[in-house]
Amino acid sequence: MKISCCLQVAFCCISAALVSTPVHAQDNTYPSRSVRMVVPFPAGQATDINARLLADRLSKLWGQAVYVDNRGGGAGIPGMMAGLAAAADGYTITFGSSSTTVVNAGLYPDLPYSLDDFTPLAPVFSQGWLVLAHPDTPYKNWGDVVDAAQKDPGKLEWGHGATALQLASNLLKKSADIDILSVNYKGSAATINDLAGGHIKLAVETIAASLPQIEAGRIKAIANLSDKRSVLLPEVPTIAEQGYPGFHANGWGGLFVPKGTPTEIITKISHDVHQILLDPEIQKSIAAQGSEADLRSREEWTTFIDQEKEKWASAIKEAGIQASQ
Template structure:
């Protein structure tokens, strides 16, 4: 019996030692991966076409990050389905910090607008950093005769269903703004979704659509050139670069105070040390004079901050945009 007990005790001790050793090795591997990250190329995935605000920000950050880390950072555009294709690609990518999603507010709006999604933003993705706020502008082609929001609304009311407005994708801030305006102004305009802001602006310039809700980053140069005109802006206040353009609330249409943003995510199981390192480096870049100037030059409002603060923003905005979706009458697609 004593022999049996000693054998049993020895087996238990060996098992405990194996577990301790395995745990130690695993912990060391994670620590080493965080300490040496990145050891190879990092890919920034943009779920929209090249040329839009999300793409511009991704390339700006990738360039600065590449300089700081002396490691290749590439940008890949995986557009389609209003951002869902690119979002899903990253949600299912290896959780090692080498595939990073550059997303917009759509990612937190879509659950209230789409009947099903192939991923869950809270379960499958980890927030890294809220980069910047992205103002939205209601624009029309210069070829259009309207001079004010009232003119556009009067035109739409005179011919219900005849005119169309464009958005940079289904289940985006652009789409929600459009549907909310239809509800609050009691007008009927067809929604035409595009695969990003750049192709949307191209059709706006070509007078293929009557009006569009476009991000200020994409529309800014054409507004300055006089090729498109701004009728109103979203958000709580007027924008410094468009001081004479009123907010939608000023014009009597409340509900547009919530603004879009651009933020970075990684797959959920990515080691926290890697998330923290990436978040801290991005915060440093965004807060630097060069980072601030770069974002402001494309009409974005810099934010930065920690992964934790961005997570709090996601939870707040999930409820905020769900309310907008209900008010706008947008249903799952």
């Protein structure tokens, strides 16, 4: 009888262990199926290209398909909502950007999502912004532009093809206490074309949009708005270097998941993405899109996003810009 009872107890213990084992195994083998990467931009756009590059590498690393789901249009709002509506299990990742997160948060009073609904997962790229000039202008640096603007307040004009770039130009004007009129274009390509054609003399635009024309000598870069020089244009000094310490403004993109995603999954994805970005070949591919791989830790990036949210909210309020869906 005693032996029989012992055997029954042993059998129950073994059965319990066998039942529980698959659960732990599943937790330790993420991902066990395909992963969706929502991109709030149309196919072929720079963020989309970087997303596909990353998705391909993650697919090879994980042995599971990571596929891109483009949800372009609507200022990125439908795409962000699609990512938010997914289960918080790591099988839907959203490739957010500065415009779809911190800028939208300040721009849309009735935005149907909040940054607090997401957990920052991993930074992927940063995109430099530049002060550009037509080659025929006398401006060799940011100081020259400031001097000209102070001499003739409200006479200079500069173009930009996105709301975020307009906000950055406003921050720049405020830091230098100058007045330059804004010319809003529907996209960066139109801005760069008009600058190269001499229809405008100055612009605030992305490295991605302007680099080909800079290299062709049709426009010139006189200042980088980022906190450090770009590896793509190392000869162009930052605004901070030109007498305005602490100033920086740039675009960026990275991965987000819905709040509540398990910590171990967040840690794994963050680690794996960082390792992929350390590959020089990946860095070259990202540079080909006019961006740079962002190698900050998840913790550093999270702190940065909080700072960005405050900065852009203040800039939007000061500019009196408000958008409606």
